[in-house]
Amino acid sequence: MPAATVKLTKRAVDAMVANERRYVLWDAELKGFGVRVEPSGAKSFILRYRAGGRGSAKRFITLGKYGVITPEEARRSARDQLGLVARGSDPAKDKARQKAAATIADVAQRFLAEHVTPKRKAATIASYRHALMARIVPEFGLLRAEAVTRADVARLHSHLSAKPATANYVLAVLSSLYSWCDRQGLVPEGYNPVVRVDRYRQQGRERYLTSEELQRLGNALHEAESVGLPWTIDARSPKAKHLPRPENRKTVLDPGAIAAIRLLILTGARLREILHLRWQEIDFERSLAFLPDSKTGRKTLTLSSPALVILRGLPRTASPFVVAGSREGRPRADLQRPWAAICRSADLPGVRLHDLRHTFASIGAGESLGLPIVGKLLGHTQPQTTARYAHLDANPLRQAADLIASRINKALNFRPSTAKEQ
Structure with a gap:
């Protein structure tokens, strides 16, 4: 049987021979550091320690196979692990947890x-x-x-x-x-590999409709609910020659879809807030809609006079929803197809339904209603969310610039030259 302890060098480890049973040769210098020899002749460096000090159970951890790591590399690893033990860690327990860790x-x-x-x-x-x-x-x-x-x-x-x-x-x-x-507790405390990974810069996606674009949108909505919008067809299709004449290729859109689009632009509400709006949530007397579960929680939606006109003009059906869906008792799922048709008719490529909300906010900011009021109408819970529209609140700045410039101009006695004077 080999000696109980010896300084574990390459020569000492090479001299160890296999036995019928597994045995361990301990290092004479570093307590708990040893080499385990299997009956097959395989040799592995191990470390024995007590995680809780004297009286606690002995724990073992494998440091690596001889041949993969050298005795000196194993000795350094053993010292590092003992340092962790001294600071309160339990390397064997940590290794077992890592092995069992979920993917x-x-x-x-x-x-x-x-x-x-x-x-x-x-x-x-x-x-x-x-x-x-x-x-x-x-x-x-x-x-x-x-x-x-x-x-x-x-x-x-x-x-x-x-x-x-x-x-x-x-x-x-x-x-x-x-x-x-x-x-x-599924990862070490504070572990998050996403931290300090730089994000890409993103361009703002806000799109505001101009007065002229709003007029085109209004005309398209009127056309969609009265005479209908033209079909889009593939003229190369074999069935194209059997279609009605161009003047007859028009579709009148669902009144609920038209009303929903108008309500989006007139209230600044989110899409789901309109599509999921129930009749019982509307207080016509106070011009309010009490939404029980919007994106930001409970929300009170202020209804303008034009919005109330649209709501009063909608037929009351068996559906509890203002904009009824095709399935009984369910709201309309989306407005993508009618909105795409209206955008084609109004020549508004790339405009999203959510841009109607941005347009509502931009007009409010441009009329100097104040960002807190605009934020309240939109249902923002954080002032910084409304701050994106701050650059549109230009009237006070323009008035200030005119006042300052006029005072300076008066002091300068500046009079612009006319074409005749030149």
Whole structure:
């Protein structure tokens, strides 16, 4: 049987021979550091320690196989691990936890089921699920959550550079996932590889309709509900020759869809706030709509006189919703198809339904109603959300500039030259 302790050098380890049973040769200099020899002849460096000091159970951790690491490398690793023990860590327990740690695919499913689904709106749940299952899990799904590095995240972000908004959103979802993992104890405390990965700069997507564009929109809406909008057809289609004459290729749009679009521009409401609006939530006497569950929670929507005219003109059906859907008892799902037809007719390429909300806000800011009032009408809960419209609140600045310039001009006695004087 070999000596109980010896300084573990390459020569000493090479001299160790296999036995019928496993045995350990301990280092004479570093307590707890040893070499374990298997009956097969395989040799591994190990470390024995007590995580809680004297009286606590002995713990073992494998440092590496001889041949893969040298005795001196194993000795340095053993010293590092003993340093962690001295600071209160338990390397064996940490290693077991890492081995049993869930993969990104596992924690993503838990994150969706336990956090996102119970606490987020349907649209947010869908966008989170898409970011996780279409972007994050295919990239990192088989990795342990704490094995994903900042370099890995930066590489994924770079792969999505053609779509900066998507790339930044994926980072936001991944960061939210890691914050949840931290709270659940699934990763080391404070571990988040998304931190300090720079986001792409994004251009603002606000689009405001001008007075002339609003007039074209109004004309298109009137045409859509009266004579109808022209069809769009593929003239190359074999069936094209059997279609009605061009003057007869028109479709009158659903009155509910037309009313919904008008309500969006006249109230500045979000799309779902109008499509999910119920008759019982409207107080015609006080010109208010009490929304129980908007994007920012409970919200009171102020209804203008033109908006009330539209609401009073809509037929009351068996549906509880102001804009009834095709399925009984359900709201209309979306307005994309009628909105696309109206945008073609009004020559408004690229204008989104959400831009009607921006237009409502821009007119309010441009008329110097004050950003707090505009924010209240829009249902913003944070002043900084409304601050994006600050540059449109130009009237006070223009009045101030005119006042200052006129005083200076008077002092200068400046009189512009006319063509005759020149």
